[in-house]
Every structure is written in C-alpha cells, then in structure tokens.
Amino acid sequence: MARITLRQLLDHAAEHGYGVPAFNINNMEQGLAIMEAAAAVDAPVIIQASRGARSYANDIMLSKMIEALEEMYPEIPLCLHQDHGNEESTCATAIKHGFTSVMMDGSLKADAKTAADYDYNVDITRRVVEMAHWIGASVEGELGVLGSLEHGGGEQEDGHGVEGKVSHDQLLTDPDQAVDFVRSTKVDALAIAMGTSHGAYKFSRKPDGDILAMKVVEEIHRRLPNTHLVMHGSSSVPQQLQDVFNQFGGEMPQTWGVPVEEIVRGIRHGVRKVNIDTDCRLAMTATFRKVASQIKGEFDPRKFLKPALDAMRELCRERFEQFGAAGNAAGIKVIPLAEMAKRYRSGSLDPRIGDMATAAE
Ligand SMILES: O=C(CO)COP(=O)(O)O
Numbered sequence: 001m002a003r004i005t006l007r008q009l010l011d012h013a014a015e016h017g018y019g020v021p022a023f024n025i026n027n028m029e030q031g032l033a034i035m036e037a038a039a040a041v042d043a044p045v046i047i048q049a050s051r052g053a054r055s056y057a058n059d060i061m062l063s064k065m066i067e068a069l070e071e072m073y074p075e076i077p078l079c080l081h082q083d084h085g086n087e088e089s090t091c092a093t094a095i096k097h098g099f100t101s102v103m104m105d106g107s108l109k110a111d112a113k114t115a116a117d118y119d120y121n122v123d124i125t126r127r128v129v130e131m132a133h134w135i136g137a138s139v140e141g142e143l144g145v146l147g148s149l150e151h152g153g154g155e156q157e158d159g160h161g162v163e164g165k166v167s168h169d170q171l172l173t174d175p176d177q178a179v180d181f182v183r184s185t186k187v188d189a190l191a192i193a194m195g196t197s198h199g200a201y202k203f204s205r206k207p208d209g210d211i212l213a214m215k216v217v218e219e220i221h222r223r224l225p226n227t228h229l230v231m232h233g234s235s236s237v238p239q240q241l242q243d244v245f246n247q248f249g250g251e252m253p254q255t256w257g258v259p260v261e262e263i264v265r266g267i268r269h270g271v272r273k274v275n276i277d278t279d280c281r282l283a284m285t286a287t288f289r290k291v292a293s294q295i296k297g298e299f300d301p302r303k304f305l306k307p308a309l310d311a312m313r314e315l316c317r318e319r320f321e322q323f324g325a326a327g328n329a330a331g332i333k334v335i336p337l338a339e340m341a342k343r344y345r346s347g348s349l350d351p352r353i354g355d356m357a358t359a360a361e
C-alpha cells in the first residue's frame with residue numbers, strides 16, 4: 001500500500017526538479033484513468049476531491065474507491081488530497097476518510113464566495129495546519145484570489161470562487177505577504193494567484209505576461225526557494241479537445257487555457273503541484289459527444305465510458321511526462337503518517353525561510 005502525504009511527495013519532487021499534476025476525480029472511471037496512466041509511466045499520483053466530488057460520490061464510496069485503486073496499483077505512491085477545503089470541519093472529515101492532505105482555502109470565507117482578509121486567512125490556515133500535523137497529514141494554503149486579470153472578475157464557473165469584481169492587487173499574490181504567510185501558518189504548500197481561474201474560460205486569447213503573470217511565481221520562488229508552490233486553474237484546454245467537442249454538437253466558444261510551456265516554466269521556479277480538472281472533464285465529455293453522434297443507437301453506458309476513460313488516460317499520461325513526474329514512482333519509499341507526525345513535532349519539517357526572504361522584506 002502506498003498512501004503518501006503531499007508533503008513527502010512534493011519534497012521528493014523538489015529534490016528531483018519535477019512537478020506533480022493533481023487531477024480531480026468524482027467517479028471510478030476517472031480514478032482508473034489516472035492510475036492506468038501513472039502505472040504506464042511510473043509516476044506518483046495526487047488524486048484530489050472537491051467538496052462537490054465528496055457529496056456527488058459520497059465519502060464512503062470515494063474512500064473505498066481509493067482503497068481499491070491503492071490495492072490495484074501498490075507500486076504507485078498515491079496522495080489523496082482535499083481540494084479547496086472551505087472550513088476546519090471539511091478538512092477534519094477528509095482526514096477521517098483517509099485523505100493524507102488537505103487544502104484549507106482561507107483566501108475565501110467559508111461560503112467559498114466572499115474574499116477573506118489576511119488575518120482571517122492566517123488564523124484559519126494555522127489552526128488547520130496544527131490539527132493536520134498532529135496526525136501527520138499535509139496542508140496546502142492559498143494566498144491571493146483566483147480570477148481573471150483580463151476582466152477583474154472572479155470565477156463562478158464551477159460554483160466556487162469569489163463573487164463580483166476584485167482588485168488587480170487581490171488577483172496577484174503579494175510576495176512579501178507570502179513570506180509572512182508561510183512563516184505564520186507553517187503550510188506544506190502554497191497556492192498562489194497569478195491570473196489563472198477555474199474552468200474552461202480562462203483567457204480570451206493566448207495568454208501573455210499581462211494576463212498570466214508567471215513573473216509573480218518567479219518572484220515568490222526567489223523569496224521562498226524552499227516552499228512548494230501550487231498552481232490552480234492549470235488546465236490547458238487543448239484546441240484539439242475543443243474541436244472534437246464542437247465537431248460533435250457541442251457549443252464551446254473559442255477559449256484559451258494555461259499553455260503547458262508556461263507550467264513547465266513554473267516548475268523550474270518552485271511549482272510542484274499543478275491542479276487539473278477541466279482538461280479531464282473535456283477529454284471525457286468530448287468523447288461522449290463523439291460516441292453519441294457517431295453511433296446513434298448506442299445505449300450501453302460502457303460504450304461511452306470506456307473510450308472516455310481512454311481519452312482521459314492519454315491526457316494524464318501526457319501531463320505526467322510533460323511535468324517530469326514520469327519515472328519517479330519507483331524511487332519513493334512512503335513514510336507513514338505516524339512518522340510524519342513525529343517529524344512535525346520535532347520541528348524538522350518547519351518551513352525553511354532563508355536569507356533571500358529576509359533581505360527582501
Ligand atoms: O484548480 C483546479 C482545481 O482546484 C482545476 O483547475 P482547472 O479548472 O483549470 O482544471
């Protein structure tokens with residue numbers, strides 16, 4: 001069995017200079033697609049479940065499914081992560097169901113719609129970190145608000161995200177504040193805002209530095225070279241998938257996602273976890289459309305789900321390879337939660353904030 005914490009996995013990724021895609025799941029086919037891809041290229045895995053996924057699939061179903069995947073692929077280190085935890089209880093119940101990592105997204109209030117102030121974020125994140133570290137689980141925090149630098153709007157596409165307009169400043173993580181945030185909360189990973197948003201409609205043109213501020217990633221990495229950075233909203237929304245979706249009756253207006261080369265640039269500057277949901281959704285639903293339109297009499301769901309699984313597996317395999325995660329599973333020996341807890345207690349996993357941060361303050 002190879003249930004790994006986010007912290008151990010990202011420490012390995014940092015040491016070896018790669019990034020790990022974190023794929024969202026809601027059902028069995030998505031879980032199988034990710035694990036088949038990982039096994040094909042020997043990549044460690046982060047599977048994440050949103051609050052929506054947990055209520056869609058039910059916590060019991062989800063946790064048994066992950067146990068099954070673990071048993072089927074014992075050689076693949078598997079981190080189960082809570083995506084966008086909104087309050088303490090979401091994180092606590094996730095850990096109870098076998099999640100080895102949680103995101104406490106204190107950039108928003110518990111309603112997941114209202115931008116929170118800095119003190120609220122530090123306070124709630126620090127409390128979740130204390131609780132999680134007692135048992136060895138990892139915590140990702142978020143500083144800055146996800147949303148579009150093109151129109152200043154938050155993102156409500158998947159029902160999660162700030163409502164209304166927010167200032168340009170709020171949409172870009174402040175590097176000085178990032179140093180203070182990591183020091184004050186002791187998070188294991190830090191999600192930052194640099195112009196990405198969730199869903200398919202991120203950019204109305206191929207993004208340049210004005211609307212996708214990779215410079216912010218570089219600046220934060222310069223101040224916090226030992227902190228694992230997380231990019232949310234990092235689907236690339238491949239043109240080829242948009243084309244299949246539209247060719248078979250879909251109506252997706254032309255859109256642009258985060259180019260893979262920009263993510264790879266981020267990985268060179270401390271990005272270790274890359275969140276991808278939309279691309280997996282699109283790979284599957286474009287396939288559903290294709291089957292439905294090509295074989296009009298088909299009514300066996302497996303005839304839709306199997307090719308959809310295949311399409312998602314190919315997408316995942318590509319990302320494992322592009323981010324450099326491929327080939328790294330075999331080199332990881334999983335540290336049990338209890339041992340991680342001991343290390344937290346000893347202080348040996350405290351954030352290492354170096355001279356660069358102090359010099360810049
Ligand atoms: O950030 C994400 C989940 O937390 C997913 O982002 P995408 O919508 O770009 O796939």
Ligand SMILES: O=C[C@H](O)COP(=O)(O)O
Pocket residue numbers: 024050051052053083084158160198199277278
């Ligand atoms: O928020 C990020 C993911 O895309 C999850 O979306 P969801 O809340 O619709 O499951």
Ligand SMILES: [Zn+2]
Pocket residue numbers: 158160161198
């Ligand atoms: Zn979202």
Ligand SMILES: [Zn+2]
Pocket residue numbers: 084198232233275
């Ligand atoms: Zn996200």
